[in-house]
Amino acid sequence: xxxxxxxxxxxDPAAELARFxxxxxxxxxxxxxxxxxxxxxxxxxxxxxxxxxxxxxxxERSICDIGVDALGRxxxxxxxxxxxxxxxxxxxxxxxxxxxxxxxxxAFQAADYMMDRLKTxxxxxxxxxxxxxxxxxxxxxxxxxxxxxxxx
Amino acid sequence: MTVLFFGRLSDRCGRSAVVAIPASGTRIGELRGLLxxxxxxPDAPSPFGAGTRAxxxxxxxxxxxxxxxxxxxxxFSAVSGG
Numbered sequence: 001x002x003x004x005x006x007x008x009x010x011x012d013p014a015a016e017l018a019r020f021x022x023x024x025x026x027x028x029x030x031x032x033x034x035x036x037x038x039x040x041x042x043x044x045x046x047x048x049x050x051x052x053x054x055x056x057x058x059x060e061r062s063i064c065d066i067g068v069d070a071l072g073r074x075x076x077x078x079x080x081x082x083x084x085x086x087x088x089x090x091x092x093x094x095x096x097x098x099x100x101x102x103x104x105x106x107a108f109q110a111a112d113y114m115m116d117r118l119k120t121x122x123x124x125x126x127x128x129x130x131x132x133x134x135x136x137x138x139x140x141x142x143x144x145x146x147x148x149x150x151x152x
Numbered sequence: 153m154t155v156l157f158f159g160r161l162s163d164r165c166g167r168s169a170v171v172a173i174p175a176s177g178t179r180i181g182e183l184r185g186l187l188x189x190x191x192x193x194p195d196a197p198s199p200f201g202a203g204t205r206a207x208x209x210x211x212x213x214x215x216x217x218x219x220x221x222x223x224x225x226x227x228f229s230a231v232s233g234g
Contacts, residue, residue: 035234052233053158053159053162055156055158055207055210055226055228057210058207058210058211058226061210062231062233063233083233083234094234095233095234115234118233119232119233119234120231121231121233122231122232122233122234123228123231123233124231124232124233125158125159125160125228125229125231125232126232126233136159136160136163136229137232138160138229138230138232139230139231139232143232
């Protein structure tokens, strides 16, 4: 299975983690993160679902670039990114990332790095859809600040 | 040539539009101007202003990037995953 991939189907974080940990059995540290579609929008209104639009070909490459960069930058032994696309129900996993390394620090950093770049560079367009209509979600100043931590 | 739109831009322009360009080609910046003329409105902010990005054959492009007939062009608003 591709380590960096899109999924139009539901993500099972437990299964992904088990598969990843098995493949990285020699690592001393495995860190994972699961992002979940929030049930309420930024203004507090209940949502029906999240819509994740993507550009076939370009989106996959953006995910792969981020994962490969993490592997090179932190010297980790393995990494994975599984990202949902299409309609994502609220409370469903939207992204799963994991990093395996000899020691914990590199694994934590690599997972953090992949998420910061996914928030600002992965080629997706997110839209919250609820009873009051739809609203595009774009990176916030905080997302850009988080991404800039890795620029040096 | 067919131009694809993603994100907030697709609300304004639809999923795609057909734009005529010279057989000798053009540049993304000039294409942006053609699209602005087609979809812009004096009563609303430009949909193709700062923050709007472009890609040629699925590779990020700047206004100086050449465009030839037959290439796949996309314009889109700010991206955000995670």
